[in-house]
Amino acid sequence: MSLAGNANVGKSVIFNHLTGLHQHIGNWPGKTVEKAEGTLHFKGHTIDVIDLPGIYSLSTFSIEELISREYIAVENPDLVINVVDASVLERNLFFTLQLMELETPIVVALNQMDMAKKKGIRIDHEKLEKILGVPVVPTVATSRAGIYELMQTSVDVVEKGVGKPTKIRYGEEVETRIQKLSEMVSKLQLPYPARWAAIKLLEEDEHIEGRIRQLDLKIVSAAREFAEEIERIHGHSCSTVITSERYEIAGRIAREVQQIVRLRKVPMRERLHALTTHKILGYPVMVAVILSVFFAIFSFGDYTSQLLGTLFENFYSIYESVFGTGILATLIWGGIIEGLVAGITIALPYLIPFYLVLYFLEDSGYLSRIAFLMDSLMHKIGLHGKAFILMMLGYGCNVPACLGCRIMETERERFLATFVVTLVPCAATSVIILGLVGAYVGFQWALLLYVVDLLVIFVLGRIAFKVLRGEPTGLIMEMHDYRMPHLKTVVKQAWFRLKEFVIMAFPLIIAGSFIIKLVDVLGLLEPIADVLSPVTVVWLGLPTITGITLIFGVIRKELTLLMLSTLFGTTNFASVAGFGPVQMIVFTLVAMLYIPCISTIAALAKEQGWKRAFFVTFFEIAFAIFLGGIAYRILMLTGM
Amino acid sequence: MLQTEEATLEKKLSELKPGEKGVIVSIQALTVHRRHRHRHSWGFQRRLEDMGLTPGTKVIVVKSAPFHGPIEIYVRGSRLAIGRGMAERILVSVEK
Numbered sequence: 001m002s003l004a005g006n007a008n009v010g011k012s013v014i015f016n017h018l019t020g021l022h023q024h025i026g027n028w029p030g031k032t033v034e035k036a037e038g039t040l041h042f043k044g045h046t047i048d049v050i051d052l053p054g055i056y057s058l059s060t061f062s063i064e065e066l067i068s069r070e071y072i073a074v075e076n077p078d079l080v081i082n083v084v085d086a087s088v089l090e091r092n093l094f095f096t097l098q099l100m101e102l103e104t105p106i107v108v109a110l111n112q113m114d115m116a117k118k119k120g121i122r123i124d125h126e127k128l129e130k131i132l133g134v135p136v137v138p139t140v141a142t143s144r145a146g147i148y149e150l151m152q153t154s155v156d157v158v159e160k161g162v163g164k165p166t167k168i169r170y171g172e173e174v175e176t177r178i179q180k181l182s183e184m185v186s187k188l189q190l191p192y193p194a195r196w197a198a199i200k201l202l203e204e205d206e207h208i209e210g211r212i213r214q215l216d217l218k219i220v221s222a223a224r225e226f227a228e229e230i231e232r233i234h235g236h237s238c239s240t241v242i243t244s245e246r247y248e249i250a251g252r253i254a255r256e257v258q259q260i261v262r263l264r265k266v267p268m269r270e271r272l273h274a275l276t277t278h279k280i281l282g283y284p285v286m287v288a289v290i291l292s293v294f295f296a297i298f299s300f301g302d303y304t305s306q307l308l309g310t311l312f313e314n315f316y317s318i319y320e321s322v323f324g325t326g327i328l329a330t331l332i333w334g335g336i337i338e339g340l341v342a343g344i345t346i347a348l349p350y351l352i353p354f355y356l357v358l359y360f361l362e363d364s365g366y367l368s369r370i371a372f373l374m375d376s377l378m379h380k381i382g383l384h385g386k387a388f389i390l391m392m393l394g395y396g397c398n399v400p401a402c403l404g405c406r407i408m409e410t411e412r413e414r415f416l417a418t419f420v421v422t423l424v425p426c427a428a429t430s431v432i433i434l435g436l437v438g439a440y441v442g443f444q445w446a447l448l449l450y451v452v453d454l455l456v457i458f459v460l461g462r463i464a465f466k467v468l469r470g471e472p473t474g475l476i477m478e479m480h481d482y483r484m485p486h487l488k489t490v491v492k493q494a495w496f497r498l499k500e501f502v503i504m505a506f507p508l509i510i511a512g513s514f515i516i517k518l519v520d521v522l523g524l525l526e527p528i529a530d531v532l533s534p535v536t537v538v539w540l541g542l543p544t545i546t547g548i549t550l551i552f553g554v555i556r557k558e559l560t561l562l563m564l565s566t567l568f569g570t571t572n573f574a575s576v577a578g579f580g581p582v583q584m585i586v587f588t589l590v591a592m593l594y595i596p597c598i599s600t601i602a603a604l605a606k607e608q609g610w611k612r613a614f615f616v617t618f619f620e621i622a623f624a625i626f627l628g629g630i631a632y633r634i635l636m637l638t639g640m
Numbered sequence: 641m642l643q644t645e646e647a648t649l650e651k652k653l654s655e656l657k658p659g660e661k662g663v664i665v666s667i668q669a670l671t672v673h674r675r676h677r678h679r680h681s682w683g684f685q686r687r688l689e690d691m692g693l694t695p696g697t698k699v700i701v702v703k704s705a706p707f708h709g710p711i712e713i714y715v716r717g718s719r720l721a722i723g724r725g726m727a728e729r730i731l732v733s734v735e736k
Contacts, residue, residue, distance in 0.1 A: 057690035244694035474723030
């Protein structure tokens, strides 16, 4: 069976309750849309559960909608649990009606009953059940209320089946044409219900039209004719009329089953909403939230990664005493184990808290408010407000941010967003900025680098926006009411994201460390650094050995800093001759911009293909070197 | 601005002030030509309609974000944020 419903209705919470730990998250075959599968064990039954993406409709506007629709229509699950937000009943029923048209067995989980109650909405679920003709189970997923009943009802429906759901009838003009068309369609061999296909034909659904055109051209032209007739009668396009009537039906049902009591005082969450989207106060609140989140994560991350570092150093002395310092032992340690350690010291201290906080904020509803506030600024670079959230994600780690760019609506915007995101300094880059420039040149210079980075993002983003032609998509997003996030679901989300990162990045980090260590053991590092010296020494004005560290940075950015201290033989960079404030700033600037690390390149390739991944990589290397050289000359002129 | 009936006035949704109510009249497509409809305006109009912004729907403008930002509207019992560019293409009738 499968779970379907709008976004933010508590679908994943219910999914977690149903499947517990028996979950698996992958992708839909050939698509970059996430597919969550799990198993429900209930009274001796073993049931596969699939969590479909959160969507508002079953048209083919987005890949998610198409996937969900094809899955339900073609794979024919035994049951679809439609999770419905009781506090926004009308909008959710619009989706329920579309599911009913697909003629699969449905159970409605009327979720967030507590939220509805708080908003003064009372729903007669028995009446709703009668009107829809499908079982309706009221639930409060966050406190597990109604989940047992939901399982029981679902199993009953699968085993015994239920009566036919109520047929949704449209207005006279539309209805007669649907019936004529569905008679014609029913003669074809289609995996879809005839009536549904007829409705989709009238809505001029490209996907269905294409399929039927191959079988019988006449039906498509008949549908076109009908659609034009309806358009003449109503003065709106046929799909508009159908959508509109469907919403009317949803609205009528909602009004019939719910009673709304006016609340006497303005609730806390409304005041919070007003404050966080306020045209003046909203911004300082946003800045305060983001800064405190980053500050907390960096303090925690710094502390923990040092702790882990010491731990592994102790471990190394044991390793050395056992295996010695032979070539093989060095290779295994420096290549494989250090790669692993490197992965752990970035993933554990920085990524885990970052994911936790981020999903907490998302589930609470705050991220959509940030998207609201930042929309106009993001439009300057051809993106809308949601892309700002991806940029925030990028400050933690570019990898999940790249993967997250799937949420953008069009192909062009996905590429634009991925490009912008790879320019954001991630946690590892911040380690360099703060650890080198912040510590040895001055905090204001570190801050300046962040500002320069934002300017670079803005300028390059704007250029890319102009180069990649096309109409930017506007923002359209539901801002659901603030609520207390469900902690278990937040933790689980963070856990899956972490797993995704580990699977993708760890092999690359380890392989990369190994190769570089091999080059080192073979004594090739210095010749390579010499080859690079025209760039590093002549153009950027840096010491020769920085070429080596910049190569290491491909694996992980903060390795550039760690390597620097190894090669200089000191952690006090101020004492190194030929590496003054100017060099530090130039070095950091280049390290900040020069390349998305190897894991990010892999994420880029996964989402955008290797061609674009290489293009972005080489462009950013060239750009960083170009900008670094210019910065060097400007800084020298100021006489630092 | 067009005068349609005596008691109502047609405006763009983006022109409504916070607190003002209106009823959606139509959504203006980017290109009118039927042949190009699929390529250009289809997605945009479809998306708005799927979110419940169909002709005849009542909307209340709650607020608009500064710097020409999106507007917050209340429609069909839920709260939506809509980019300014989109709001400019939605025609609503407002009671005088």
